[in-house]
Amino acid sequence: MKKSILSMFGEKGILLDPKAIDALMGLSDAEGCAERIINDSKNRPLVLTEEDVAKYAGANPDAAVKPARMPSAHTGLRTPSTTPVKQHAPPHGVKVLKDITGNSTCVGNVIDFAKLFNDRYTTLRKMLSKRRELAGLMPIARARKLERDLRFAGIVNDSRSTKNGHTIIEMEDETDKVQVLVLKGSIRDNEAFFKDEVLGIIGAASKDGEIVIAKDIIRPDVPLTSGMVPNGSDSVVAFVSDIHIGSNTFLDKEWARFVAWLRKDPVAKDIRYMIMPGDLVDGIGIYPGQEDELRIDDVYAQYAALAEIVKDFPDWIQVVMMPGNHDAVRLAEPQPALSKDITDLFDPAVKFVGNPCYMEIEGRTILAYHGKSIDDFNSGARHLNYTNPQEAMKEMLKRRHLAPVYGEKTPLAPEQKDYLVIDIVPDIFVTGHVHVCKLDEYRGIKLINASAWQSQTPFQRMHNQMPDPAKVPMVHLGTGECWVESFSS
Ligand code: D5M
Ligand code: FE
Ligand code: ZN
Numbered sequence: 001m002k003k004s005i006l007s008m009f010g011e012k013g014i015l016l017d018p019k020a021i022d023a024l025m026g027l028s029d030a031e032g033c034a035e036r037i038i039n040d041s042k043n044r045p046l047v048l049t050e051e052d053v054a055k056y057a058g059a060n061p062d063a064a065v066k067p068a069r070m071p072s073a074h075t076g077l078r079t080p081s082t083t084p085v086k087q088h089a090p091p092h093g094v095k096v097l098k099d100i101t102g103n104s105t106c107v108g109n110v111i112d113f114a115k116l117f118n119d120r121y122t123t124l125r126k127m128l129s130k131r132r133e134l135a136g137l138m139p140i141a142r143a144r145k146l147e148r149d150l151r152f153a154g155i156v157n158d159s160r161s162t163k164n165g166h167t168i169i170e171m172e173d174e175t176d177k178v179q180v181l182v183l184k185g186s187i188r189d190n191e192a193f194f195k196d197e198v199l200g201i202i203g204a205a206s207k208d209g210e211i212v213i214a215k216d217i218i219r220p221d222v223p224l225t226s227g228m229v230p231n232g233s234d235s236v237v238a239f240v241s242d243i244h245i246g247s248n249t250f251l252d253k254e255w256a257r258f259v260a261w262l263r264k265d266p267v268a269k270d271i272r273y274m275i276m277p278g279d280l281v282d283g284i285g286i287y288p289g290q291e292d293e294l295r296i297d298d299v300y301a302q303y304a305a306l307a308e309i310v311k312d313f314p315d316w317i318q319v320v321m322m323p324g325n326h327d328a329v330r331l332a333e334p335q336p337a338l339s340k341d342i343t344d345l346f347d348p349a350v351k352f353v354g355n356p357c358y359m360e361i362e363g364r365t366i367l368a369y370h371g372k373s374i375d376d377f378n379s380g381a382r383h384l385n386y387t388n389p390q391e392a393m394k395e396m397l398k399r400r401h402l403a404p405v406y407g408e409k410t411p412l413a414p415e416q417k418d419y420l421v422i423d424i425v426p427d428i429f430v431t432g433h434v435h436v437c438k439l440d441e442y443r444g445i446k447l448i449n450a451s452a453w454q455s456q457t458p459f460q461r462m463h464n465q466m467p468d469p470a471k472v473p474m475v476h477l478g479t480g481e482c483w484v485e486s487f488s489s
Pocket of ligand 2: 242244279324326433434435452
């Protein structure tokens with residue numbers, strides 16, 4: 001009976017709190033009550049709670065409310081109401097190491113990108129200058145006068161292929177500009193040069209100093225580390241991305257299954273932190289024709305629905321929410337945390353951070369970034385695609401930059417400091433945006449793409465993108481073990 005009642009709700013796209021399901025199943029007239037709720041399309045709330053069920057149960061004078069059922073098979077059930085004493089010490093908390101929230105310097109309508117690119121160049125040049133191969137790095141104006149073994153760092157203005165299959169990169173620093181010729185087959189395969197990335201060049205100049213022939217190209221990259229050395233923490237962090245509440249492709253049944261699991265499964269009692277890397281809601285007016293794909297067409301109501309379903313989480317989980325390109329905050333990156341009129345809708349325990357954000361949790365550094373720039377990485381390099389976003393994430397780490405390309409799909413804000421430079425090497429690097437679930441590792445850093453809670457949209461079908469939704473990647477903060485829990489049908 002439970003299954004058929006749940007599928008009645010599912011068909012109508014009605015969200016149910018797990019406690020509401022329990023309350024409903026405890027009624028002698030569960031089916032009748034469900035029907036009353038479903039038929040009351042005008043008054044019923046966005047997400048059905050236990051209290052709502054009681055209200056609708058009361059509407060039928062014959063329905064007697066049985067005492068709440070105690071789960072017998074799950075004696076270890078840990079809900080706020082049944083287990084006030086927790087097994088663990090209180091969480092150490094989430095410390096934001098860096099994000100743009102409250103630090104934005106973009107004022108009025110003065111749009112000046114010079115400071116942003118200067119800061120990017122200076123920071124990345126400093127990293128490059130520490131590379132052994134680039135010892136003796138010189139400004140371009142001086143370097144190009146040398147004939148051989150010249151070394152410089154510059155920002156890429158443009159790159160193009162010649163008809164013979166060579167590549168010409170136009171580079172610049174504060175002193176000069178130069179053309180760098182990369183001969184076909186001379187550098188590693190899978191090499192893509194992105195506009196506005198910072199490179200170190202080792203090469204030899206032509207006689208007139210007009211062209212530098214590259215011998216090697218050096219990127220800042222992250223140092224090789226031994227990964228997450230066990231630190232004694234017994235906490236697990238779960239990553240839940242791209243919920244897209246409000247979309248008619250939101251996976252409510254899978255979500256309900258996830259929440260029920262959170263409240264019952266012994267593994268879930270170790271989840272002390274849940275990070276949500278953006279696209280919390282579907283938003284409105286994000287793309288043409290979106291109104292036809294919305295179940296909730298008011299953005300505040302979308303956040304209210306999210307606030308409601310997050311209340312169902314066990315209270316030992318610290319939730320951290322970050323915006324993405326569907327959320328109600330400026331689109332240009334770095335994005336600040338959601339504004340107070342929205343955060344006020346949520347339980348005060350929910351923590352709101354910007355995109356990107358560096359956090360420290362129980363001795364581990366986590367870099368969370370929604371991942372919009374994966375669109376630019378994928379269109380700029382032949383070996384990158386929507387099935388394997390972890391490869392684009394590696395390219396970000398090599399470049400020590402989350403979104404190097406300016407003027408394509410990722411809008412950037414003219415901040416005076418470049419918050420998209422990866423100047424802190426994380427233990428865990430998480431993105432969302434592409435709606436697949438991937439775990440990988442690069443130079444000791446755990447890489448995660450954190451799935452989604454939306455089935456394939458018409459846009460994704462058109463672009464042949466196959467999502468892998470309703471998965472929750474997890475990392476044990478003590479041991480570094482990574483795994484995925486699946487709630488897909
Ligand atoms: O992004 C959902 C999916 O759509 C994700 O795989 C990225 C892809 N996407 C989004 N924008 C673009 C553009 N401009 N080109 C190609 N692919 C794109 P979401 O942010 O949830 O809408
Ligand atoms: Fe998304
Ligand atoms: Zn997105």
